[in-house]
Amino acid sequence: MNVIDIKNVTKDYGDFKLDNVSFAVPEGSVCGFIGQNGAGKTTTIKAIxxxxGVDSGNVxxxxxxxxxxxxxxxxxxxxxxxxMGxxxxxxxxxxxxMMKNIYKNWDEKVFFDYLKRFSLPSKKKCGDFSRGMRMKLQIAVALSHGAKLLIMDEPTSGLDPIVRNEMLQIFREYVIEEDHTILLSSHITGDLEKIADEVVFIDGGKIVLNGNKDDLLEKHGILKCKKDELSLISESLIVSAQPGVYGVEVLVNDKKSCKKLYPEMIIEQASLEDIMLFYINRMHTNVACSNISGSDISEGMSREQASKEAEEAL
Amino acid sequence: MKGLIIKDFMVLRKNLIEFVMILSLSSVVAIMFILSAQYGNLASAKESLLADPQVGEFGLISMTSLALTCYLFVPMAAVADMSYIFREDGKAGFSSVAAVLPVTVRQRVSARYITILCTLVAGVIFDIFAALIISRMTELIVFGEMINMIFAVASFLMIYSSLCIFECILWGQGKEEVAMIVSTVIIMVVMVVCGYQKFKNAIFNNDDQIMKDIMELLKHKAYILVIIALVTLILSYTCSVAVANRKRGVI
Known part of the structure; x- marks a missing residue:
């Protein structure tokens, strides 16, 4: 069962458009919602x-x-x-x-337990809290009314690695329950790599990529080659290319096939950040890009275009 | 919804010291005014004022009543400023929190209107208590007339707040001061337009008919203001819900 099911959601602000956004978040999963600042993550979350109000589509x-x-x-x-808000x-x-008079299932014991666990003084004004404490306070509120779905918009941005790690641990504990689901938006892909099961990647208001995180990491790889070798690579395998230290780095969408086809070339493991950057590169070089799912990757950049762009970039 | 009303009162609580000071000051001034009118300098001046053909008995009573109305108005106005809650919510970014709470947009708007009604009811109760004391101390004004004046004052504030809430929702965050000014201007313009001829006569011909009408309205016909206030409240609420539903995230 999908806890969140967004179908063809469109919202036009004039200068920004959420364009036909569709994706689903399965129950019990942690879904990482990635994209650069201004990509449409917060707008999508607000639409969810x-x-x-949205112009069309349904949630x-x-x-x-x-x-x-x-x-x-x-x-x-x-x-x-x-x-904080x-x-x-x-x-x-x-x-x-305030909250016990709003949420039917508000559990003040759980709330004060969280405050204690997070070392948040219950009598201190939250205006005097640090950024990390403010985020923890929000998490305490979000977890104190028996929520089955946790939606978080950049909860770890601006936090130091220790607090970020602490928060990721809380999220891990939360999803131990089978019916608990998390949609976690972030541009810090490292955090999502640690915790996410599913990944949805948005850019320019469009869903660029979505699917199982492990599948995506398994399929994608960074092929390193010389500039003149780029023309040898099958166009259907190339997502985009960019200049590397010694030649060209190409994000390929089928690592196994690449290894078989080009055994002499080096293919490294791509991180979520690499995948995000290469896809953004592809979007911004005005190459047609339809929705690409982790299991069904289609419409790659043409070899000529990739070669030309890599040359231009170099 | 109850939680949102509690939150609004928490925001108003910030003004509590200010409110208590205004309340104490206006109460002291009101009592001093009454004591002076009864036994002090104002009582001494009463004879000469009564002898003055430009003032007369009606003028003296009107001045006393208007002064008391001001004292009744101040404490209520101090708490009934809804634009303050909008301003504070905007500063905190509370609208993003409110938007994800299990309450409908209508409930969010209703909470704001219930808050204003509660503050006005509290103000009316306080003023009735004050009126009881003041009416015992002076013969210039009776308790029944003061009750009328209290409801007249509460009605004015209700009209002002209803306009203010609607404008804050319509124009969104950051326009609270504009909403306060525009609401005041609307009320003044409507008053002047309604009694244009009488205002003109009062200014150019020294005619005190407008004063008599205002006193009649305040002392005996407050129900007219109460009806106008209720109609304004209903219209403001209906329009605010419609606007808030269309423009999500303003409340």
Whole structure:
């Protein structure tokens, strides 16, 4: 069962458009939502939560339409934003009073336990909290009403590695429960590589890539070759190319085939960040790119184009 | 929804010291004014004022009543400033939190209107208590008239707040001051337009008919203002819900 099912969502702001966005998040998974700043991650999250109206398409959460049952469905959704959103004069106790009168399933014991665990003083104004403490406070709120879905928008950005790691540990604990799902938006791909099961990659308001993280990492590789060797590579295998230290680096979409076809060439493991950067490179060099899923990769950059662009870049 | 009302009161709590100071000051000034009118300098001046053909008994009572209305108005106005909540919510970015809470847009708007109603009810209760004391201390104004004045004041504030909430939702964050000014201007313009001829006569012909009408409205016909306030409230609420549904994220 898919906990989130977005179908053909379009939202046009004039200067930015969420263009026919479709993807699904399976129950019990951690879905990493990646993309550079301004790619449309926050807009998509707002569309999922029905916090903005969409021009077309529909959003199903727990199999129900958010437009119709949004208020009820949000009882089971915990949300963490990159900015806190609570008034600076509020203390943990104030937030508890407010939230227990909003959420039916609010558990103040769980909330204060989280505050204790995160070393957050319940009587201190949250305006005096550090960024890490503010994020932890939001997580405590999100986890204290029995949410089955956690949606987080850049929760780890601007945090030091220790706090980030601590937060990733909390997310891991959260998804131990089979019916708990996380949609985690971030441009810090390293965090997602550690925790995500699924990856959705958005750029310029369009879904560029989505699928199982391990499949994507397994399929993609960085082929390193000399400039004149680029023309030898099958065009269907090339995602995009860019200049490397000693020649050209090419992101290929079928590592195994490449190894068989070009045994003399070096093919390295691609990270999520590499995949993201090469796909963005491909998008920004105005090459046609349709939605590409992890299991069904199609429409590669032509060999001539890749060769030409690599030469230009070099 | 209850939680959002509590949150609004938490925001207003920030103004508590300011409110208590205004309340204490206006109460002290009101009592001093009454004592002076009864036994002090104002009482001494009463005879000469009554002898003055330009003031007369009606003028004296009107001045006293208007002064008291101001004292009743101040504490209520101090808490009934809804633009303050919008400003604070905007500063904190609370609208993004509110948008993901299990409440509908209608409930979010309703919470704001319930907050204003609660503050006005609290203000009316306080003013009734004050009126009870003041009416015992002076013969210039009776308790029944003061009750009318209190409801008139509350109605004015209701109209002001209803306009203010609608404008804040319509124009979005950062326009709270503009909403305050525009709401005040709208009320003043409507008042002047409604009594244009009488205002003109008062200014150019020294005619005190407008003063008599205002006093009549405040002391005996507050129900007219209450009806206008309720109609404004209903219209403002309906329009605010429609706008907030269309423009998500403003409340």
């Amino acid at each position: 939560l029905d916090a903005i 199903l959460v727990f199999g129900e339409d958010m437009k119709i049952n949004g208020a009820r469905l949000r009882e089971d959704i915990g949300v963490v934003f990159d900015e 609570f008034h600076e004069f509020m203390t943990g106790k104030d937030i508890n009073i």
